[in-house]
Amino acid sequence: MNKPFHRKKFITGDPAQLKILSLLLIALLVPVFFVGSFLYFLIFKILSEQPTIPGFVPTALNSVVTKTNLTIMLGFIPLLLLLFVWGVIISNRITGPLQRLQRELDKMAKGGAITRLSVRKDDYIKPLADSINKLLIK
Secondary structure, eight states: OOOOOOOSOSOOOOHHHHHHHHHHHHHHHHHHHHHHHHHHHHHHHHHHTSSOOOTHHHHHHHHHHHHHHHHHHHHHHHHHHHHHHHHHHHHHHHHHHHHHHHHHHHHHHTTOOOOOOOOOTTOTTHHHHHHHHHHHHO
């Protein structure tokens, strides 16, 4: 039985992992951009439809917009970082075992000893590794 495998790094540079991370980043940024744009458009559309704007409204609006921007940035940046870290962990749980499985199969194909493929019980590719192990036993 093989010894347990522990990951040394989470961002491996594997093209599949980088693709997953880039899709995650796009999926995070595009909705935020559109929602923010439409929110500001809505605010200024409503204000432009007012028949008269008293003199204090632009000053009050400026402080409201500044506070809104600050709140969005202070809330969005930690959320973006948290979701990116979560994406790195999830993408690594998908691509890490695939890389390990490919390395072990390449060793066997080059004439190395035929051994059971080791995967963790919670890896996403465990059913695949179990099927390959059944083939190797035969």
